[in-house]
Amino acid sequence: MSAAPSTAYVDGMAGSPETSIGDRIRFYRHAAGKTQAVVAGLAGITEDYLSQLERGMRTPSITLLHNLSGILMVPTSALLGESGSGPVAVERNSAASDLQAALMIPVHHRDLASPPPLPELRDRVDAAWASWQRASERYSQTGPLLPGLVRDVEAALHTHGPERRQACQIAADLYFLLRTYTKRIGRTDLALLVADRGRRAAEDADDPLRIAAAQWNVGQVQLSTNEADAAEDIAIHAIEELDRARATVEDVPRTALQGALWLVATIAAVRKKDNWAARELLREKAFPAAQRAGEGNVFWTVFGPTNVTLHAVTVEMESGETGEALRLADEIDIVRCPSVERRATFYLELARGYEQRRDDTGVLLHLLDVEREAPEDMRYNPLVRDLVHGLLRRARPTLAPQVRDLADRIGLVA
Structure with a gap:
């Protein structure tokens, strides 16, 4: 059995600005005593793709990261470097x-x-x-x-x-x-704490809409901690509770919250690798709710047709259907979205899509879009930073100066 990695060494490695997610995957794979062939087989990817991830040439999806964290028996946060120094x-x-x-x-x-x-x-x-x-x-x-x-x-x-x-x-x-x-x-630990406090406050207020919004927030945390079944269960339960409260709540906010909860269930299906179920939930539940509710921001969920289409892009990206994801992205008028976070997420999805197509110019273009919308997200989002890290390693000479400038602005280059 392989020895557990030194905490000090792991923290030093995870906190280094030059450490990519791939470096951490490789480190924990070696610590677990597993070969690339074994890990790739368990993860459902090719050995070559895992090699590209470990060399920082590609950035994994969140779903794949959750899968790898289970295989390597480490928290997803360890692969993302969120506990580094x-x-x-x-x-x-x-x-x-x-x-x-x-x-x-x-x-x-x-x-x-x-x-x-x-x-x-x-x-x-x-x-x-x-x-x-x-x-x-x-x-x-x-x-x-x-x-x-x-x-x-x-x-x-x-x-x-x-x-x-x-x-x-x-x-x-x-x-x-x-x-x-x-x-x-x-800080997932604090996210769990405040999500629970929000649920208790909503229940003490005896407010059916806020209770549903609180369940949506709990579901978001559960998705981030790889508890897809729990997130799906809480979303479905909240949808059913809103149906029972139909006579006492307004129709538009109720429909919008139910639609937002269906999106939680959609991402839960993606996490469980049931992409067809995710597509069906979008088609049969989320899109109809969005059409009835219209564009809105009920309890800051930003639910509406734009956000549902953005989730459809994510589903296709996670399914490996990059061409379809980019086609759907062309249908999104992202300026209509009131949330900086959602707009930045949209551009991040586009950058991921162009990375899958090995189009570094497209990756850089949309990372610059992310920076324009939400410059601080460039520092805080590990997947954004990893995309920049990958560009640093492979960008051709004509792009390299712009990539280095971007990396310097986000503190990725010492």
């Missing part, structure tokens, strides 16, 4: 430290004596959401707002009487924001 990890930990303290330290009695007025808290939470979804520098603009909001909202939750329900609604909305923020900075 390099500059990006330091930035993540710094961003999370004050927030974690606010989440863990009990509310002081002095804060309980005079919590902020609920209308003020509502405005602050809405402003934080607007910053997160619309600002190009969304991490640095939104992150500093969150610790204070947590403390003030937690104090407000001690309110009694008629205002208690409103305080719970505000708390649920804040924890929905914290779920996506903590997930994006690589």
Whole structure:
């Protein structure tokens, strides 16, 4: 049996700006004592493709990363380098430290004596959401707002009487924001915590729509931790609960939330390698819901025809149907999408598609689109960084200067 890798060595390797996802895959494969042929066979890919991944010539999909993490018996976060000690990890930990303290330290009695007025808290939470979804520098603009909001909202939750329900609604909305923020900075542990708090706040508010939105948020975390069956179960349960609440909730937000939950089930099917089931869910459930609900942003899910088509692109990419994925992408008017994150994701999918076609010019073009939309995502998203890392290794001389400049801007070149 192979010896377990040294924690210090793993952290040093994972945190290095020159370490690619492929380097980590190779490292953990060697640590597990498995050959490329064995790992490739278990993962359902060719040995040559695994070799390209390990050499940093290709970037794996999230679904493949989850699969490889199970085969190599390490967390997906280890392959992504989210637990490393390099500059990006330091930035993540710094961003999370004050927030974690606010989440863990009990509310002081002095804060309980005079919590902020609920209308003020509502405005602050809405402003934080607007910053997160619309600002190009969304991490640095939104992150500093969150610790204070947590403390003030937690104090407000001690309110009694008629205002208690409103305080719970505000708390649920804040924890929905914290779920996506903590997930994006690589703190899945905090994402699980705040997703659960959001669910409890929604239940305490006795608000069927918020309860469904809370289940959607929990499902998003479960997808990121490779719990596809659990994510699918919670999505289906929430859809059924909304059907039972049909008489008490408005039709458009109910339909939009059900559609967003069907997208969770769609990605769960992709994670389970059932791409035909994913296509069927899009065709039979998500697209009809999007047509009925129209473009919207109910509880910040950004659900509508544009987002459903974006998910269709992802399904085809995960299925290896790059040509169909790029054809579908041509149908998307991404400027209609109100979310910076979704727009950046769209350009990232295009970059992945062109990488599969070995078109480095297309990869670079769409990475520059990602940088234009969300420059901080270029630093925080491991898959984006890995695409740049791959370009550094293989770009032809005419592209190399632009690639090096991009890598330097995101801190990938020491």
